[in-house]
Amino acid sequence: MQTSFNVKTKSRTDLADITGEVRKAIESLGVTDGAVLVYVPHTTAAVTINESADPDVARDIDAKLSELVPHSGDYRHAEGNSDGHIKSTIVGCSETVLVKDGKPVLGTWQGIFFCEFDGPRTRTVLVGTP
Numbered sequence: 001m002q003t004s005f006n007v008k009t010k011s012r013t014d015l016a017d018i019t020g021e022v023r024k025a026i027e028s029l030g031v032t033d034g035a036v037l038v039y040v041p042h043t044t045a046a047v048t049i050n051e052s053a054d055p056d057v058a059r060d061i062d063a064k065l066s067e068l069v070p071h072s073g074d075y076r077h078a079e080g081n082s083d084g085h086i087k088s089t090i091v092g093c094s095e096t097v098l099v100k101d102g103k104p105v106l107g108t109w110q111g112i113f114f115c116e117f118d119g120p121r122t123r124t125v126l127v128g129t130p
Helices: 019-029 055-068 082-091
Strands: 002-008 014-017 034-039 045-051 094-100 110-116 122-128
Touching: 002 019, 014 055, 019 034, 019 094, 019 110, 019 122, 045 055, 045 082, 045 094, 055 082, 082 110, 110 122
Parallel strands: none
Antiparallel strands: 002 122, 014 110, 034 094, 034 122, 045 110
16 A cells, blocks of 8 residues: 655755655555555655754755765766765665554654755655555
């Protein structure tokens, strides 16, 4: 079973909190206990779980990734988005999220983030049972 939703990003790099959308997807799938897989089918985007209480954390992650993998570099890929491919590989395209009583099992400060590295775009996030 799977469902999907779209995320519209606002800038070239963007970490968007999608926790609410994942909660809705879990509900629509009828998962009460178990796990779901949150998957991003894009080569220049990713998904991660991290602190969502302080928006500076997402900003810091974005800034450090951009420092580690700058937009301009000695890249051979000619589309101008090599950094996006590399950042996506570092962060990863999926997260397994445990579900208890129909809700994602997250720590007090945790949220689920869609990570855009080649935007702005409208992207798809898939949520399904593994």
